[in-house]
Amino acid sequence: MSHSISKTKIHFSGKFAIIAALLVGFAFTNQASADAFTQTQQAAVDQHFDILARQQDKSDNKILNNQQQNFDDELEMAEDKFMTQICDEHGRVYDNKSQTCYEQ
Template structure:
């Protein structure tokens, strides 16, 4: 079983290349010459950006709060485990409610 690689030759004419170059150049020029926003449009854009900034801030605060709550819970659990082990090592029992070791 043999595989052969075939090459397809496509002949481009100078006219096609010139037209392609003109199309690409006009696309870049068209983007560079955007009209300025009217005051009403600019106000709408500014309002939208304010809404986005507010929502971003709310999302960040929510994430920070949830991470803080998770950290506090993990810290509390680790403290209880540490105290329970420490009390056990010293022959005592740990009371979670009073947070003390007793015999």
């Protein structure tokens, strides 16, 4: 059994490549143009973007509030740790509720 591979030579010219590139370019640019919205369509799009903006604001506020709460919690823990250490150094005990040092 004999296998033969046939080779086909295809010659591309520079002119053919330029024409092909232009055709592809025109195909993309023609698809990029769209008709203008009607007033009803534009109102719907504007309403949609307004809803998205409000949702984004809610989301941003929620994230900021969570970050602020985490910061406040960590700051309070750091203050308690610092005050406990300072009170211990002076032979006193730190009370978290009253935020004062008292003698043992």
